Amino acid sequence: MLLSQLPEDVLYQILAFLDCKSLCRLSQVCRNIRRVVNRDVVWRKIAKDFLNTGITWNGTDIYHHVPLKERVKLAQNWSKGVCKRSIPLKWKTKLLPWLQLDVDVLYLSQAAQIGAYHLHHESKRLQRSPFEIYSGHEGDVCRFVLTDSHLISGGSDGRILVHSRRSDVSWGLAGHSQEVNCLDSKNGLIVSGSRDRTVGIWTLTSSSPRATIAMFDRVWSVAISPTLSSFVTGTACCENFSPLRIWDVERSACVCTLGSEFRRGAGVLDIQFESPFQLLTCGYDTFIRLWDLRLSPQRCVLQWEEPHDSTLYCIQTDSNHMIASGSSYYGVVRLWDKRRTQCLQFFQLSSDTVSSPVYCLRLSCSHLYAALATSLHSLDFRQNPTGIR
Incomplete structure (x- = not known):
């Protein structure tokens, strides 16, 4: 019996023993084998070990709309730092x-407005002009969520x-x-933090806060748990208590x-829930920390230090192995593999003469977008992936 004549469930069991390179070679045998090999079910186990799949x-x-084999191709470029850089938007005022x-x-805040920009479906190029603008603030927009x-x-x-x-409502x-300074929203619940040293808990249907919590310190970051039963606050750490607290x-x-x-002034600038029981944080003390909320007491289980001792303004995660971080100097973006202690890749987006923090990062399966003081940067990782056909 030919390999292509085996029942598909048997063939899938055989393919499960093959690595990435072997699957690519096998897919070139014939059209029938290629059709089976290219299916997501074959690549799912392999994709779990790659970055940002x-x-x-x-x-x-x-990213269920993108074939897994294509995502594994892109993942090799994420790991190797192979990308094309561009600056889709610039503005004069910092x-x-x-x-x-x-x-x-892509939604981008600039001063008191938030613009919505189409990304071309194939090229992912950003349209120069927003197709919709959200406004209404009398000052600059500090944070927004979707x-x-x-x-x-x-x-x-x-x-x-x-x-x-x-x-238009x-x-x-x-x-x-x-x-x-910060806010988060899930399932009709809104949590906000302010320089006025308070946290507000809101619902979409109320015009006044359901509760206001005195924090006795400036609040830089908040994140609502995926379970909706609690939220985490990160403060400036200028008082004599931990900047990270969990609230019911x-x-x-x-x-x-x-x-x-935490040393004095080691404020927490960004918080990301990795899962209902795992939390990522970063801030002025130059560390990314992973907290396990299942342990008693709840504590940091992994940490990664910014090599140049720079404040970390923001982080993004693929909810698996990869973390992207934005530093306070020269627009440095770093990619981290949580299975390693050292930085995997780094990209300097601003020049040596004009330094800017990376204020925000966002990821797709093929692109990384970074917002700096005077420009929006795009890193396209769809550049000639090697090893997979």
Whole structure:
């Protein structure tokens, strides 16, 4: 019996023993074999070990619209740092921009406005002009988040604006006396943090906060747990307590603190939930830390130090093995493999004479977008992948 005549379930069992290179060679035998080898079910096990293939820690597929074999091709370029750099947008005034990515639409805040830009489906090139603009703040937009139906922004005017993504309706939430440094929203719940040393808990249907928590320190970052039962705050660490604390949503009470050895001023600037029980943080102390919330006491289990002792402004994760970080000097973006202690790749996006922090990062399976003070940078990893045909 020929290999191509075997039942498909038997053939899949055989293919499960092959590595990436062997599968590529086998796919060149004939059309029938190539058709079977190219299926996602064959590549799923292999894809779990590569960077940014969209297969998360629990097996969820983020980029299900892209064939897995193609994503494994791209993953080799992520690991080797093979990419094409470009600057789709520039502006003259120095800003603190923020980004969100929704499939083929990139949202970028510039001063008091947020623009929505189409990404071309094939080339992923950014259109020069936004097809929609969200406005309403009297000062600069500090942070904004996307939900399925709303864009929610916090500004230096202390206001939170909720914009409908399906109509022209928008409304404001007033509750902070100074700029809203951070916010997060999930399933109708909104949590905001401000320079006025308070955290606000909101719902989409209320104009005033459901609860206000006094923090006694400036709040730089917040993140709502995927379970929606708690949220995490990161403060400036200028007082005598840990900058990382977990809060119960219903009771508005502190559940626990994370870490006890933060030096004074080691504020936490970004927080990302990797899973309901894993948390990534970064900030002024130059470390990326992974916290395991299942342990008792909850503690840091892994950490990675920025080699040039720079503040880390932002992080992004593929929810599996890769972390991307943005530094405070020269627009340095680093890629980390959590299975290693050293940085995997780094990219300097600003010149030696004009230094800018990386304020925000966003990932797709093929691109990395970085917002600097005067420009938006794009790294395209679809460049001549080797080893897979």
